[in-house]
Amino acid sequence: MNARPLPLVPEDVDQATRSRAAVAALARACIASARATINPATNETTILQRHFRRDLIAKAIVTRSPVSPTETGGVLSHQIVADIIAALSPASAGAAIIAAGLRLRFDGAAAISVPSINADPALAQFVGEGRAIPVVSGLVQPPVLLRPRKLASIMVMTREQIESSNAEVLFTDALLRSTGLALDTVLLGSNPDDGINPPGLRAGIAALTASSNPDAVEAMMEDIETLAKAVLQITAAPPILVMAPARALVAELRAPHGLEPLTVLGSAALAADEVVAIAPVAVASADGDIPEVESNGQAEVNFETDAQPIVDESGKVAVPVASLFQSDRVGIRVKHPIDWVLRDARGVAWLKATGW
Numbered sequence: 210m211n212a213r214p215l216p217l218v219p220e221d222v223d224q225a226t227r228s229r230a231a232v233a234a235l236a237r238a239c240i241a242s243a244r245a246t247i248n249p250a251t252n253e254t255t256i257l258q259r260h261f262r263r264d265l266i267a268k269a270i271v272t273r274s275p276v277s278p279t280e281t282g283g284v285l286s287h288q289i290v291a292d293i294i295a296a297l298s299p300a301s302a303g304a305a306i307i308a309a310g311l312r313l314r315f316d317g318a319a320a321i322s323v324p325s326i327n328a329d330p331a332l333a334q335f336v337g338e339g340r341a342i343p344v345v346s347g348l349v350q351p352p353v354l355l356r357p358r359k360l361a362s363i364m365v366m367t368r369e370q371i372e373s374s375n376a377e378v379l380f381t382d383a384l385l386r387s388t389g390l391a392l393d394t395v396l397l398g399s400n401p402d403d404g405i406n407p408p409g410l411r412a413g414i415a416a417l418t419a420s421s422n423p424d425a426v427e428a429m430m431e432d433i434e435t436l437a438k439a440v441l442q443i444t445a446a447p448p449i450l451v452m453a454p455a456r457a458l459v460a461e462l463r464a465p466h467g468l469e470p471l472t473v474l475g476s477a478a479l480a481a482d483e484v485v486a487i488a489p490v491a492v493a494s495a496d497g498d499i500p501e502v503e504s505n506g507q508a509e510v511n512f513e514t515d516a517q518p519i520v521d522e523s524g525k526v527a528v529p530v531a532s533l534f535q536s537d538r539v540g541i542r543v544k545h546p547i548d549w550v551l552r553d554a555r556g557v558a559w560l561k562a563t564g565w
Contacts, residue, residue: 224295231292234266235543236380238502239364241271243371243539246504270499290496290545294392301389302451302474303396306410307549309449310492313355315546321355323493326443326553353550355495358407361544362387365510368537384543393478396549397451397485407549410487410557417560426463428564433471436486439558447471448486453479456562463565482561491556497546506539508532 241253241261253271261267266289291312297304313321336342364383370376398409417439420431433450440448447470452460454475461473479485509532511517517527533540551557 224292227288227292228296230266231289232296232381232384233377234264234270234289235293235500235502236377236384237261237264237267238270238500239380239384239504239541239543240371240376241267242502242504243366243541246506246539247368247371270502273499273501289499290547293388293500293545294496294547297385297389297392300385301392302449302476303392303478304389305472305474306396306449306451306487306489306492307392307494309489310494310549311490311552313493313495315355315357315495315497317498319356321495322352323355323550323552324352326491326556353493353552355493355548355550357495357497357546358405358548359544360388360391360547361542362391363510363540363542365512365533365538365540368539371539380541388543388545390477393476397476397478408551410492410551411485411559412551414554414557414559417558419560419563422564425565426465429460429463429562432484432560432562432565433468433486436484436558436560437471440486440488440491440556442555443553444488444490444556446488446490448488449474451476451479451485451487452483452562453477453481456481456484459565480561482563483559484562485557485559488553488556491551491553492549493552494547494549496548500546501542501544503542504539505533505542507534508540510540 237257237260238253241256244256245251245253254268257264257268257271270289291314294304295308298308311323313323315321334343362384364380364387366379366383370379373379395406396410399411399414400406400409401412402408417435420428420435422428422431436450437448449472450457450460450468451474454477457473457475461468509519509530511519511527512529512531519530520526531538
């Protein structure tokens with residue numbers, strides 16, 4: 210496959226360019242890993258050198274090694290996961306929310322302590338010349354913790370797809386769709402922290418009362434006003450509204466003068482009647498350095514979104530199960546280190562819309 214060379218990305222380029230470069234690098238790393246599995250006599254680095262020799266980010270992913278800023282024109286290795294998550298924004302409301310919130314890096318840390326939001330005007334004061342500056346405790350509320358977790362997926366591709374000249378396009382599509390929906394499902398959910406998944410932003414937050422106005426447009430505007438008033442307690446910045454894709458489109462069409470300055474996002478992770486308002490300042494996230502890529506062409510796989518052990522402790526056998534070796538396919542596992550936390554429960558409000 211004669212792929213287009215990936216240009217070096219200067220430090221001051223826009224986020225969209227950085228994201229495209231990061232996703233292309235991840236797709237190419239997956240291709241190299243899968244092709245090396247098909248042909249064990251050739252390793253990932255050799256495949257990248259042969260087909261994607263200028264893509265040093267892809268090389269960093271397969272070797273799990275840092276990238277020098279001088280080698281990549283300013284694209285640092287610790288930005289790869291962040292740039293990949295940013296690339297999900299057109300297909301993932303969750304990625305857009307994370308990008309708009311407080312973003313941190315683990316950099317090898319086992320946990321990051323993030324201060325809760327404390328909107329207290331007494332924390333800073335004007336003082337006269339020579340007068341003592343008041344001393345206050347800014348961390349009145351307990352901090353929240355971010356811990357490395359793994360957002361993972363396994364893509365199964367046939368040998369023909371992996372060796373095809375369209376492999377990069379196929380891998381990119383699979384990566385964006387699988388990761389984007391998985392991110393939204395957990396981030397926008399209401400499940401508490403279970404030690405594996407980060408808590409959904411709606412965990413422990415009750416639904417507000419929806420408008421009963423018989424006029425659909427007025428009901429919509431009243432619902433939006435209810436949500437906005439709830440989250441504007443902690444920030445003056447317009448909140449992000451998230452709803453099912455069809456409802457998001459209808460909302461934009463029905464608004465007499467549009468919904469600006471609100472940002473309206475659609476997500477298939479929400480039920481048709483759910484509308485969520487989020488203040489980005491209330492969301493803190495952290496990601497790791499480099500995504501992990503690994504391939505296997507011998508394993509048996511349970512082909513389910515909620516995958517189970519092939520045989521559990523009680524002897525129950527999962528279905529459907531298929532042998533990758535027998536079907537001449539390769540499973541490519543991708544893991545992204547990431548976590549998020551809600552810094553203030555007032556930053557999220559939601560309701561079940563009934564009038565529009």
